[in-house]
Amino acid sequence: MVLLKFAKDLGWANHKEVRDAANIALMIPFSSKRKCMGCVVGLPDSVHCLFMKGASEILMRKSTRHAVIRKNVLD
Numbered sequence: 001m002v003l004l005k006f007a008k009d010l011g012w013a014n015h016k017e018v019r020d021a022a023n024i025a026l027m028i029p030f031s032s033k034r035k036c037m038g039c040v041v042g043l044p045d046s047v048h049c050l051f052m053k054g055a056s057e058i059l060m061r062k063s064t065r066h067a068v069i070r071k072n073v074l075d
Helices: 002-009 015-021 056-062
Strands: 023-031 036-043 047-054
Touching (some): 023 047, 036 056, 047 056
Antiparallel strands (some): 036 047
């Protein structure tokens, strides 16, 4: 639920509409061994994107790049 609230706070589109419209090619269920779960989504032009969530220390080791988003706590 924290991710959904984060997306809503950022003004992202309705998560249910986005999820229903997504071309989900593969669901990777959570595994306590992997400490993460994922979803492969088909994009236009036969491109696929992998979205993962899980333990940050695990995902950082598996990632080749990442984005840092900060909310100004003084607002």
